[in-house]
Amino acid sequence: MIRPATPADVPAILRFVRELAAFEREPDAVEATEAMLADALFGTSPAAEAVIAEIHSQPTGFALFFHSFSTWTGRRSLYLEDLYVTPEARGQGLGAAMLRHLAGIALDRGCARFEWSVLDWNAPAIAFYRAMGAVGMEEWTVQRVSGEALKALAGR
Structure with a gap:
């Protein structure tokens, strides 16, 4: 079962x-x-926002997502920040079910894209995402500014 997260799920989300x-x-x-x-x-x-995956009413995974915006499409996109299934619950289809659930949310909300990042060394996840129809954006690299570099960039 996949359901929207509630405030009572916050401890489980932080654990995940x-x-x-x-x-x-x-x-x-x-x-x-x-x-x-x-x-x-x-x-x-x-x-x-977040959704919780449950088996026998026990949280066994989660997906956390938010909206981004594409100037090229003129529409927002759904960005998946985290997808996690506990080791003991893996192989039961929860990850695929959460991706399908989020794809449905993206379509229902008129999103042009559903995107996420994956570590380049996580071959099992990459293979799983490819099997789900995802395409790697090999020509793009993520850029990040944080901590002291963020303060310096802001002139603070």
């Missing part, structure tokens, strides 16, 4: 984020707190 960070070899990179996630997902001006 931490597990995903450990898998992605960045276990100490998570700065988010339950309060931060609760505000980002359910505050007065939500920055993102």
Whole structure:
């Protein structure tokens, strides 16, 4: 079952984020707190949305997403920030079900695209995404400014 996340899911979402960070070899990179996630997902001006995958009424995965905008299409897109299924629940179709669910949300909202990033060393995920119909954007690279570099760029 896939359902919209509720405020009661925030502790599980943060646990999933931490597990995903450990898998992605960045276990100490998570700065988010339950309060931060609760505000980002359910505050007065939500920055993102999430869905929860359940087996026997137990949260076993999540997907967190938000909208971006394409000037080329003149429409917004759905951007998947995180997709995670607990190791014990993998292989049961939850990841594919969440991707299909989000693709449906994208279509229902008139989105031109459904996009996400994947680490280049995560061959199983890349193969899974290709099997789901995703196409790699090999000619594009992600650029990021954060921390002290962000402050310097802003002149602060």
